[in-house]
Amino acid sequence: MSLSPDFPAHRSGTGLGEHFALLRRRWQHFLGFVLAGGLAGLVLLCVVPSAYTATTQVLVTAxxxxxxxxxxxxxxxxxxxxxxxxxxxxxxxxxxxxxxxxxxxxxxxxxxxxxxxxxxxxxxxxxxxxxxxxxxxxxxxxxxxxxxxxxxxxxxxxxxxxxxxxxxxxxxxxxxxxxxxxxxxxxxxxxxxxxxxxxxxxxxxxxxxxxxxxxxxxxxxxxxxxSQAVPPERPSSPSLPLYLGTGLMLGLLLGAAGAALRDRFDTLLRTAADVERLTGLPVIADLPHRPDHGALHDLASTVIAGCQGKRLLVRAVPIGFAAAAVAAPLADATLLTVLDGSDVGDLARADAAVLVVGLGRATSADVRAAVRPLARQHVPIIGVLTADREPVFPPTVTTRSHSSLGKLVAGAELDPGLNPETSPMQAMPRPPGTLT
Structure with a gap:
C-alpha cells in the first residue's frame, strides 16, 4: 500500500508477537477451524469400525x-x-x-x-x-x-x-x-x-x-x-487420543493458515487498530455517535497543533461519509478555514488534511485512493478520525475575538477620530463624592 512517507504502512507477520496478534484478531476463524478439526476427529472415531489386536509370544530355540x-x-x-x-x-x-x-x-x-x-x-x-x-x-x-x-x-x-x-x-x-x-x-x-x-x-x-x-x-x-493369544476385551483402534489429537492438530494448522489468509486478503477497516495497522496513519480520535464537549476540545487541540496553516481539508472515506458533520464543529472550535472538499479548489488551497474513515464501510484501498492525491499535492495528513456512523456533535457557542486590555479601557473615552492602539491611556472620570 503506497502511503505518505511520514506514515509508512506496517507489515504484519514480522515477529512472534505479530502472529499472536493476528490470531487474536481472527480468533473466530482460528477457533472455528480448531473446533471443526476436533469434531471431525470425533466423527471419524465413531465412523471407523473397531479393531482388536491379539498377540502370541513364541520362544525360539535352536x-x-x-x-x-x-x-x-x-x-x-x-x-x-x-x-x-x-x-x-x-x-x-x-x-x-x-x-x-x-x-x-x-x-x-x-x-x-x-x-x-x-x-x-x-x-x-x-x-x-x-x-x-x-x-x-x-x-x-x-x-x-x-x-x-x-x-x-x-x-x-x-x-x-x-x-x-x-x-x-x-x-x-x-x-x-x-x-x-x-x-x-x-x-x-x-x-x-x-x-x-x-x-x-x-x-x-x-x-x-x-x-x-x-x-x-x-x-x-x-x-x-x-503365552497363548486371548481375545482382547478392548479395541486397539480407533484410539480417542489419536483421532482427537490429530483432528485438533489439523484444526490448529488449518486455523492458523486460514486466519493468516483472511487477515492478508481482508482489507475492510473495522476498528481504529485496523486503520493504523493496514494504513500506517495515526488515529487521532475514535468518535462515538454523540461526542461530548471534551472530545471536541481534544480533537480541536490536536488539529490546531498539527495544522501548519489556516486551511484544513476534511476528506471522508468513503466519499460523503460525515465530512460535513465533522467540518462544521471543527470550524467553530478551531477558527480555521475548514474545507470539506465540495469545491474543486479545496485540495489546492489546503495546508493540512484530516481523513474521516467510516469503520465497516471503508477499506485500505479506499484510504490509499484518498491519500494518493494528497501526497501528490504535498498536503500533510494530520491523522485519521474513525467512526462507525456519522457523529452528532453538541451545539457549540460561537467564540468572539477578544480585544486587548488597552482597547477595552481606552476605546470608550477616546475621540472618534483617534486610534485606540496608538493613543495613551487616560484616567476614567470618578463619580462625585469618591475619595482621592
Whole structure:
C-alpha cells in the first residue's frame, strides 16, 4: 500500500508477537477451524469400525541343525538371528500354513516384532472380531513353529543323506584297500602306503558313522509358545487420543493458515487498530455517535497543533461519509478555514488534511485512493478520525475575538477620530463624592 512517507504502512507477520496478534484478531476463524478439526476427529472415531489386536509370544530355540548365526550386539545377544526369524514368520509359506490351519483363504495380515535382547517373537494379528484376532494369531504361531520344524527336519535329512553317501564311498575305498593289502609284499613302500590309507579310511568311517548316528537321534525343537493369544476385551483402534489429537492438530494448522489468509486478503477497516495497522496513519480520535464537549476540545487541540496553516481539508472515506458533520464543529472550535472538499479548489488551497474513515464501510484501498492525491499535492495528513456512523456533535457557542486590555479601557473615552492602539491611556472620570 503506497502511503505518505511520514506514515509508512506496517507489515504484519514480522515477529512472534505479530502472529499472536493476528490470531487474536481472527480468533473466530482460528477457533472455528480448531473446533471443526476436533469434531471431525470425533466423527471419524465413531465412523471407523473397531479393531482388536491379539498377540502370541513364541520362544525360539535352536533346532540343532545348521542355522544362520546372529551377530551378538547390545540389542540382540541370542545365538539365533531373530530378525531373520521375524521375516520367516511373515513369509508367504507361514501365511499359507496358517490359512490351512484356519481353513480360510485370506487370513488377516500378521505383524511380528522382536523385543530387544530376547529370543522371543511377538506375533500380532488385528481383526474386527476379538475371537478372530486371537485365533489367527495362534494359527500364525503354530504355523511358524510347524514350518520351522519342517525346515529343520528337511535340513537334517539332507545332512543324513550326505553323511550316508560319504560313508558308503569311504567303505568302498576301505574294501578296496583291504583286498589289495595281502597282495603287496611286506616291507615294501606300497604295503606301507596301503596300511596308512587303510588307517585313514577307518578313522573317516568311524567319524562319519558317529555323525550319522547323532543326526538320526537328533530331536527337533523349533521353539515353544510362551503365552497363548486371548481375545482382547478392548479395541486397539480407533484410539480417542489419536483421532482427537490429530483432528485438533489439523484444526490448529488449518486455523492458523486460514486466519493468516483472511487477515492478508481482508482489507475492510473495522476498528481504529485496523486503520493504523493496514494504513500506517495515526488515529487521532475514535468518535462515538454523540461526542461530548471534551472530545471536541481534544480533537480541536490536536488539529490546531498539527495544522501548519489556516486551511484544513476534511476528506471522508468513503466519499460523503460525515465530512460535513465533522467540518462544521471543527470550524467553530478551531477558527480555521475548514474545507470539506465540495469545491474543486479545496485540495489546492489546503495546508493540512484530516481523513474521516467510516469503520465497516471503508477499506485500505479506499484510504490509499484518498491519500494518493494528497501526497501528490504535498498536503500533510494530520491523522485519521474513525467512526462507525456519522457523529452528532453538541451545539457549540460561537467564540468572539477578544480585544486587548488597552482597547477595552481606552476605546470608550477616546475621540472618534483617534486610534485606540496608538493613543495613551487616560484616567476614567470618578463619580462625585469618591475619595482621592
Amino acid at each position: 533346532v540343532g541343525a545348521q542355522e544362520q548365526s546372529n551377530q551378538v550386539t547390545a540389542r540382540q545377544r541370542e545365538p539365533l538371528n531373530l530378525d531373520t526369524e521375524a521375516q520367516v514368520a511373515q513369509s508367504a509359506v507361514v501365511t499359507a500354513k496358517a490359512a490351512e490351519l484356519l481353513r480360510t483363504t485370506e487370513p488377516e495380515p500378521v505383524e511380528v516384532t522382536v523385543p530387544p535382547n530376547s529370543a522371543v517373537l511377538s506375533i500380532s494379528v488385528t481383526a474386527s472380531d476379538p475371537a478372530t484376532a486371537a485365533a489367527q494369531s495362534q494359527a500364525y504361531a503354530d504355523a511358524y513353529l510347524a514350518v520351522r520344524a519342517e525346515s529343520a527336519q528337511a535340513a537334517i535329512t539332507l545332512q543324513q543323506k550326505a553323511m550316508l553317501a560319504k560313508l558308503k564311498q569311504v567303505n568302498t575305498d576301505l574294501d578296496t584297500v583291504v583286498r589289495e593289502l595281502p597282495t603287496l609284499p611286506a616291507g615294501t613302500a606300497e604295503h606301507t602306503l596301503a596300511q596308512h590309507r587303510q588307517s585313514v579310511l577307518n578313522r573317516q568311517a568311524y567319524n562319519l558313522t558317529t555323525k550319522y548316528d547323532a543326526l538320526k537321534t537328533l530331536t527337533v525343537s523349533p521353539g515353544s509358545i510362551l
